[in-house]
Amino acid sequence: MTLHATQTVTRAEVEDFLFHEAALLDEWKLDEWQTLLTDDATYMIPPNDDLDGSHRSSLFIIADDRERIRQRIIRVLDPNCHAEHPKSRTQRIVGNVRLLGQEDDITTVAANFICYRYRRYERVGQYVGNYRYLLKRNGASFLIREKRVFIQAHELGQLGSVSIIL
């Protein structure tokens, strides 16, 4: 990866894209969110105690290929997905966006996030961590080739499940 090629991608552009993505997720517009993905997109949440591990040798929390993402969304929008019925209300703050590198049309991006999740009986959970994206240039915007979510807590603990899309 080389840093000098980043002139074709600006942080402001990437921020616009990430803020738009966060809004779609908060608003449960998951079908629209899927249009932001490449056909070979992956969505990964490594285990809290092995953040650098590979999903082929470590037990992840989530290790979805494109088809599994599609199935995850079918599931989570189904009223029989009890973990998300009634649906959580979420609010994300995405910040500290950094462009880490660029290779051909792929830009590696890091960002920090907090995702507040409210459920029945006003229970609240706070997922805190950082994202690593591989973004593919797509005209004036981007597509997500990989979204990797590093949850900083030592364990999921009181967060319980990850039934929303982080």
Place this chain on the structure above:
Amino acid sequence: MPRSYVVDDQEKGVFLLDREVHVSEEVLREEMRKIFAKCWIYVGHGSELKKPGDFLTRRVAGRPVIFTRDQKGEVQCHFNTCRHRGALVCADRAGNARRFFCVYHGWIYGNDGKLQRVPGDEAYTAAFDKDTLALKKPAKFENYRDFWFMSLDPEIVPLTEYLGRTTEYIDLVIDQSPSGKMEILPGTQEYDVGANWKLMVENSVDDYHLPSTHATWLNFMANSGVKVEPPKEKGLVLPTKGYAVDLGNGHFTTDNVNFRGRPVAAWISLYGEEAKQEIADIKAELVERLGEERANRVAHTNRNLVIFPNLVINDGSSVTVRTFYPEGVGKMHVTAWALGPVEESENARARRLDAFLTFYGPGGFATPDDVEALELVQQGLANWSDDRWSEMSRGMGREGEQLNSDEHHLRIFWRHWNDMMGAEA
């Protein structure tokens, strides 16, 4: 007469459970003394400690312990408590260390537990004897095929006697490995559930709940080309016949013919065409090593095994080892791992992990709905004093073999639990 928490009327075929068991602080305090201090409790698997000096700190039965392999290669379990003034002597969750160092006053222990050094020990009298000040250990610490358990009860029966017939089922899981060695894979799933710990025991083996709780998982399987057929036989809830088996001492298992694919060794379309040959090869190895009948038992039957009180080994879509411990009456902490044969190929290992995530774990397509169901129970139980009994009579009139979709095995748990709670401790 000790108090009973169940109504167990065999004649009428009625079994009721007093809901106080899930909400009472007093019951929880009693459980600590009568259950968790009187049973063999799972600590960890030997494969988690590969080299001398490897250690893990855990809470087991509420006790902070150091699970470690000492310099001689012996697996040890020490209380993680300094003999001086009681601080944890190891604050790391995992690592490799020859010694454990108490940061408070600098007492140093070897990984065999012996007290090696006390700063300024000339200040003590002759009565001060370092040899008597090794880290304390649980009263008993034994293993069965590298599954290590501790007990706080010095009078408890040996582990293998306690495990009884569960060893037949543990062996069946381990038979997946040509060398007879399974290992815990990297990546731990640790999460809380807002429900009493005993609800997880029930849920781990309750096959009655599958069609309703896991409707979206069945839908996902169908979307993936794995049609889970509705049962053909009257009275069945699941597509294939399965049993609930009493293994003695409060242990039990489900035992059913597979209908959902197994990494060892039943191919389904979800695994992809490219996996077909390797799974056939794995199956062929089983047949050669174990014979046709045993190989089919390993490859084409599932089991969800409960080792009383809080260890579950689920051998279905993948193999998971899961333990849980109460953190108050309405909350438990769950720790879950994946288990696989040590010699598994890279592709087979990746398939095993992927299959795990199709069902199990906090991001899986099924476990989050189990968690939700248990939390709904706990919240519903706030009415316990005016709506006192849980109805658990399903299948009580059935003679002979018991179905996994009935509540026979849940009653085995509750009867044993009730007996232990009735005993003096």
